[in-house]
Amino acid sequence: NAGVTQTPKFRVLKTGQSMTLLCAQDMNHEYMYWYRQDPGMGLRLIHYSVGEGTTAKGEVPDGYNVSRLKKQNFLLGLESAAPSQTSVYFCASSPRQGSSSGNTIYFGEGSWLTVV
Amino acid sequence: AQSVTQLDSHVSVSEGTPVLLRCNYSSSVPPYLFWYVQYPNQGLQLLLKYTTGATLVKGINGFEAEFKKSETSFHLTKPSAHMSDAAEYFCVVSVPYSGGGADGLTFGKGTHLIIQP
Numbered sequence: 001n002a003g004v005t006q007t008p009k010f011r012v013l014k015t016g017q018s019m020t021l022l023c024a025q026d027m028n029h030e031y032m033y034w035y036r037q038d039p040g041m042g043l044r045l046i047h048y049s050v051g052e053g054t055t056a057k058g059e060v061p062d063g064y065n066v067s068r069l070k071k072q073n074f075l076l077g078l079e080s081a082a083p084s085q086t087s088v089y090f091c092a093s094s095p096r097q098g099s100s101s102g103n104t105i106y107f108g109e110g111s112w113l114t115v116v
Numbered sequence: 117a118q119s120v121t122q123l124d125s126h127v128s129v130s131e132g133t134p135v136l137l138r139c140n141y142s143s144s145v146p147p148y149l150f151w152y153v154q155y156p157n158q159g160l161q162l163l164l165k166y167t168t169g170a171t172l173v174k175g176i177n178g179f180e181a182e183f184k185k186s187e188t189s190f191h192l193t194k195p196s197a198h199m200s201d202a203a204e205y206f207c208v209v210s211v212p213y214s215g216g217g218a219d220g221l222t223f224g225k226g227t228h229l230i231i232q233p
Contacts (some may be wrong), residue, residue, distance in 0.1 A: 004159070040125070040225055041225060042206065043160075043206070043224055090159055107160040109158050111156075
C-alpha cells in the first residue's frame with residue numbers, strides 16, 4: 001500500500017541548477033499539494049492542483065513550477081535553485097476539497113533538498 | 117482568514133505522565149481542526165480530526181482532543197506518555213470550502229514533544 005511516494009528523498013544541488021521532484025499517489029485522489037517545511041515555520045503551501053491538468057499558486061510559489069499531466073503525478077520543479085530553497089519538501093494528496101470537507105490529507109515521507 | 121497558534125514550541129514530560137499540547141485558533145466561520153504527528157524523518161500522519169458533532173475526539177495511539185468553541189482551543193491530550201510518542205505535533209485549522217483553492221488549510225508551527233525516561 002504505497003500511498004504518496006516522493007522521489008528523490010535526498011538531493012544536493014548547486015546554486016543555479018535545476019531539478020524536479022516527483023510525487024505519485026495511488027489513491028485516485030483529485031487534489032495534490034506541495035509543501036515546504038522549515039524550522040519554526042510549520043508547513044507552507046507552495047503549489048497545489050485540484051485535478052489533472054490544473055495547478056494553482058499557494059502561499060510561497062516563487063521560484064517553483066509544477067505540472068499535473070496525469071492524475072496520479074504532481075511534479076515540482078526548481079528552475080534555478082537558490083540556497084533559500086534548502087528545505088524539506090512534502091507532497092500530499094486528498095480525495096477532493098482537502099480538509100475543508102473533513103477529508104484527510106495524506107502526506108509523503110518528504111524530500112530533503114540542500115542547495116549549496 | 118484563519119490562524120492557529122501552538123502555544124509551546126517544546127514540551128517535555130516523563131514517561132507515564134500526562135501529555136498536554138496546546139492549540140488555539142481563530143476563524144470567522146466554524147472551522148475543521150486536525151492534529152498531525154510527524155516522527156523523525158517521516159511525513160505527517162493524521163492523529164485525529166474534528167469536523168462536526170461530538171466535541172471530544174479520540175484519535176490513534178491513545179490521543180484525544182476537545183474542541184472548545186468558547187475558548188477557541190483544540191488541545192491535544194494523552195493520559196500516559198510513552199517513549200514512542202516523541203515526535204513533532206502540528207495543529208491544523210481549515211475553514212469550509214468557499215471556492216477556489218486549497219481550502220485555507222493553515223498549519224501551526226509545531227510542538228516538539230520530548231519524553232524523558
